[in-house]
Amino acid sequence: MQSDFFDSHNRHLSDARRLYGLQRWANADHLFGLAAECGLKRLMIAFGIKTDNDGTPEGKYKIHINKLWSEYEAVRTGHSQGVRYTLSPTNPFHRWDISDRYGSQSNFDQKRVDQHRLGAEEVDRLIKQARKDGLL
Amino acid sequence: MVTFDDILPRVTTLLRKHREFVDQLDWLVVNRDLNSRVRLIVPAELEAEDANQSLLEALVREVEVEMAPHGYIAADGVLYESTLADACDGACATQIEEFKNVWFADRLATEGDWSAIADEAPGAARIVFFSIKGGVGRSAALAALALTMAQSGMRVLVLDLDLESPGLSTSLLPEDRQPEFGITDWLVEDLVDNGIIIIESMISTSNLSRDGEIFIVPAHGRNPGEYVSKLARVWMPKVNADGSRENWSKRLQRLIANLETKIRPDVILIDSRAGIDEVAASCVTDLGARLVLLFAIDGSQTWGGYRILFDHWGRSGVVTKIRDRLQVVAAMVPELDRLSYIDGLREGAYNLFSEFLYDEVPPGEPASHYCHFETSDEAGPHYPLIVNWHRGFAGVKTLHGRLVEIDDQELRHIFGSLIDGVMEVTRVERSHE
Numbered sequence: 001m002q003s004d005f006f007d008s009h010n011r012h013l014s015d016a017r018r019l020y021g022l023q024r025w026a027n028a029d030h031l032f033g034l035a036a037e038c039g040l041k042r043l044m045i046a047f048g049i050k051t052d053n054d055g056t057p058e059g060k061y062k063i064h065i066n067k068l069w070s071e072y073e074a075v076r077t078g079h080s081q082g083v084r085y086t087l088s089p090t091n092p093f094h095r096w097d098i099s100d101r102y103g104s105q106s107n108f109d110q111k112r113v114d115q116h117r118l119g120a121e122e123v124d125r126l127i128k129q130a131r132k133d134g135l136l
Numbered sequence: 137m138v139t140f141d142d143i144l145p146r147v148t149t150l151l152r153k154h155r156e157f158v159d160q161l162d163w164l165v166v167n168r169d170l171n172s173r174v175r176l177i178v179p180a181e182l183e184a185e186d187a188n189q190s191l192l193e194a195l196v197r198e199v200e201v202e203m204a205p206h207g208y209i210a211a212d213g214v215l216y217e218s219t220l221a222d223a224c225d226g227a228c229a230t231q232i233e234e235f236k237n238v239w240f241a242d243r244l245a246t247e248g249d250w251s252a253i254a255d256e257a258p259g260a261a262r263i264v265f266f267s268i269k270g271g272v273g274r275s276a277a278l279a280a281l282a283l284t285m286a287q288s289g290m291r292v293l294v295l296d297l298d299l300e301s302p303g304l305s306t307s308l309l310p311e312d313r314q315p316e317f318g319i320t321d322w323l324v325e326d327l328v329d330n331g332i333i334i335i336e337s338m339i340s341t342s343n344l345s346r347d348g349e350i351f352i353v354p355a356h357g358r359n360p361g362e363y364v365s366k367l368a369r370v371w372m373p374k375v376n377a378d379g380s381r382e383n384w385s386k387r388l389q390r391l392i393a394n395l396e397t398k399i400r401p402d403v404i405l406i407d408s409r410a411g412i413d414e415v416a417a418s419c420v421t422d423l424g425a426r427l428v429l430l431f432a433i434d435g436s437q438t439w440g441g442y443r444i445l446f447d448h449w450g451r452s453g454v455v456t457k458i459r460d461r462l463q464v465v466a467a468m469v470p471e472l473d474r475l476s477y478i479d480g481l482r483e484g485a486y487n488l489f490s491e492f493l494y495d496e497v498p499p500g501e502p503a504s505h506y507c508h509f510e511t512s513d514e515a516g517p518h519y520p521l522i523v524n525w526h527r528g529f530a531g532v533k534t535l536h537g538r539l540v541e542i543d544d545q546e547l548r549h550i551f552g553s554l555i556d557g558v559m560e561v562t563r564v565e566r567s568h569e
Contacts, residue, residue, distance in 0.1 A: 083372065084226075088379035122379060129226060131215050132177070133243050134169025 003055035005042035006127070006136060009035050013124055020117060026105035029113045032120040033096045037065040039123035040072045046135045047079035065093040065119075081135060085126050092119035140172055143206050144240065147174060148232060150198055157191040158238060165223040166232070167215065167241045174203050177223040177241070180216040228252070230452055247371070247383050248417025250445065251452030256461075257424025259396055260293070261562050262404045264419045267431035268441030270410040272467040274431050275304045277523050278407050279539055280551040281558055282308065285403060286345030288559075293401035295319065295392070296355040297408055297419055299367060304407045305354030308342050310536055315340040318356035320363065322391055323370040323384065335394060344539055351399050371414065385418040392423065403562050412445060421458070427561050428458075429554075431467040432520070434481040439488060446492035459493040459507060459517065463561075465554060466520035478522065485518040486511045493517075522553035 016031035041057055050058045061071060069091035076082030092115045100107075130136040138146060147166050151158050158164055165177035176196060182188050196213040207213065217223040220239065227241035228249035242249070256262075265274045275298075282292045296304040299320055306314070317338040325331045338357065342350035356363055374382045382390075396404070408419035420428050432438045449455050464485045470477055486509075494516075495506035509516030526549070548555070 086373055086375040086381055089375060089377060128215075128217070128222075132167055132169060132175075132223075132227070132241070134171045134173055134175075 001054070003051075005038045005045065005055075009038035009042060009124070009127060012038060013120055016117070016120065020113060023110070025108035025110060025113045026101075026103070029096070029108050029116055030101045032113065032116040033065045033093060033098070036093065036116075036120040036123045037068055039120075039127050040065070040068055042136065043082075043085060043126060043130060044072060044075045046130060047075055047082045047085075049075055064096075064098045066091070066096050066098075069093055069119075085129070087122060087126070092116060092122075138203055138206050140206070143168060143172065143174060143203065144232075146202055147199070148234070150195065150202055151232070151235065151238060153198070154191070154195045157188070157195060158235065160188075161237055163220040163223070163237050163239065164235075165217075165220070165229075165239045165241050167223070167227070167243070169243050170245055173206050173208060174199060175208055175213050175215055177215045177217050180218050183216050228452070246414045246417075247385060248414045248421070249452075250412070250417045250421055250448055251454050253421050253454050253457040254424045256426055260401045260404050261426040262392075262406060262423055263558060263562075264406045264408050264423065264425045264428045265431065266408040266416060266420055266428055267410045267467070268412075268438050268445075269433065270301065272410075272431045272433055273523055273525075274410070274467070275307050275407060277429075277431070277465070277467070277551060277554055278304065278405050279307050280547055281555055282342075282350050282405055283344050283539060284547065284551075284555050285559070285562070286342075286348035286350045288348065290348045290402040290562075291400065292348065292350045293395060293399050293404045294350060294352045295395075295404065295406045296353065297388075297406055297415055298410075299355045299370065299415055300409055300413075302355030302360075305340070305352050307536055308344065308350065308352050308539075309340055309354075310343070311358075313340050313343065314358040315352075315354065316357045318354040319388075319391065320356050320366050320370055321361075323387060324366045326387055326391070327369070327372055327374055331391070335391075335398070339395070339399070344536075351401065353395060385422045388418060389423060412441065425461055427463055427558065428461050429463055429465045429521075429558070431465045431523075432481060432485065433467055434477060434484055439484050442488055443492075446488055450492045455493055456507075459489075462493075462517045463557065464518055464520045466522050468525040469522055470525050474524075478520065482511065482518065482520055485520060486516070489516065489518040521557040524550045526550045 012031045012035035016028050016035055019028035019031065041061070044057060044061065045051060049061060052058055056062065061068070063071065069087065073087060076085055096116055127136070162179050167175045167177050169175065176199065178192065182192065192214065193210065197210045199213055200207045200210045224239060224241045227243050228251055229239050229241045232238045232240050265278050267274050278294065282294050285292045294304065294308060296302055297319065298304060315338050317334045319338070321334055322331050322338060325334055338353055340352050342352055344350060371384045373384060374387055376382065392404070406419055406423065406425070409415040430442065432442070449458055466478055466481045495508050497503045497506050497508050509518065513519060
């Protein structure tokens with residue numbers, strides 16, 4: 001299946017918000033992480049990183065949000081169009097892990113999810129900005 | 137064929153055609169993006185309203201057809217935002233005049249849009265030296281003014297913001313007094329929270345004045361170092377730990393505020409970059425200037441440049457915020473046919489001011505109620521202060537050397553009109569304190 005990171009950012013974020021509203025912390029947390037990852041990958045592609053045939057970023061960028069946040073900064077500052085697409089210097093997802101989806105939901109609470117929710121919303125603001133700027 | 141200048145009139149015509157739909161919206165934003173393509177931004181709740189969707193689609197389909205190649209395909213021609221503020225965030229936004237609820241959001245690749253006019257800064261009066269063309273004697277005039285103000289007992293802070301063509305500091309300081317760092321260094325170091333370390337080492341005092349003091353902050357330090365690489369980074373926005381973003385012009389304002397706290401000057405003289413440029417935009421519109429001196433040489437290049445700028449202020453609806461701070465300076469007035477040259481320059485300036493910046497007085501109304509001046513009215517900002525051309529300043533190797541030698545009479549002969557005009561403004565400012 002061909003990747004569409006813009007669409008997947010939007011749907012993961014939309015579902016994450018719904019789950020958050022229902023206090024389904026564990027899956028909301030998972031989807032906020034995926035939403036942020038897809039959003040940043042879409043922006044990095046717009047800035048000019050290479051992709052494989054299926055539209056996913058090439059080798060070194062096949063990583064999840066806990067590592068991608070810092071990689072994004074390196075890509076952004078190397079591309080003239082990325083100058084204004086700044087993220088907070090501290091990665092809010094540094095304790096998020098893709099394998100958390102196998103953990104018990106008793107490990108998740110609102111405080112933990114809020115940090116990731118704010119990170120995903122920050123990425124969403126950049127996506128919206130990119131749409132208004134005509135980058136996407 | 138649609139080209140850039142057709143975008144706004146065409147889209148206005150389309151909105152007029154769909155007025156019934158447009159009028160019922162809380163707000164609508166016409167968004168012109170970095171590639172000069174147009175999308176509409178509408179309130180998010182509209183996405184779920186079936187009745188309005190078909191009306192919106194009809195409008196967007198027409199935008200696609202009528203604006204090509206400056207539009208988007210209809211399926212991708214609408215963006216949704218929760219609030220008008222979100223829709224306009226980061227853009228130069230102006231209301232489209234004939235609609236109460238429609239805004240035009242212009243996205244620019246540069247941050248300086250020349251139309252966000254900051255209120256006058258509290259504290260010392262900030263006086264900006266600007267010209268459309270370089271080489272008109274701006275730096276020499278600034279140096280002469282700084283010297284005169286300091287001799288009258290004032291503490292004068294001079295900032296060289298002509299970052300892309302630096303040199304003012306070498307005019308005011310001998311080489312052995314150049315500080316170690318400059319504004320460019322600070323703007324780079326600030327990105328890594330290192331600005332505070334160098335701020336003490338970027339201020340030098342001039343030895344020209346015996347009474348007051350002239351503090352000079354140059355564009356770069358004694359050794360410019362990797363100046364080109366540093367200059368290419370000064371425009372960077374800074375992201376603070378809390379995620380808040382500060383654009384480069386805001387960072388510059390923070391620097392000036394810090395310098396002002398440290399030095400406590402009576403006046404701040406700012407040498408701006410010439411032309412319609414990013415740094416110049418910041419100097420003229422963002423720094424809260426009390427007075428912006430518009431240096432001019434009578435000629436089509438000068439007036440053509442100022443015309444573009446004045447026209448932009450008119451279109452952006454900011455004329456009343458900027459016009460009171462402007463003052464034309466006739467630069468390098470020649471010795472031959474001096475009076476007719478000044479008359480010609482005044483006429484050229486008046487034509488522009490009256491076309492774009494001055495109010496028209498309706499018949500029967502008193503002119504005193506409006507911002508309106510006659511050509512010969514010395515109180516009008518079009519009426520130029522004079523800087524005479526002088527062979528003593530033409531082709532001098534160092535302005536500093538020239539200023540050390542100059543006597544008061546000669547200084548007044550060349551710069552007297554400018555000095556008196558600016559001192560008057562500064563006095564008014566100081567008497568308000």
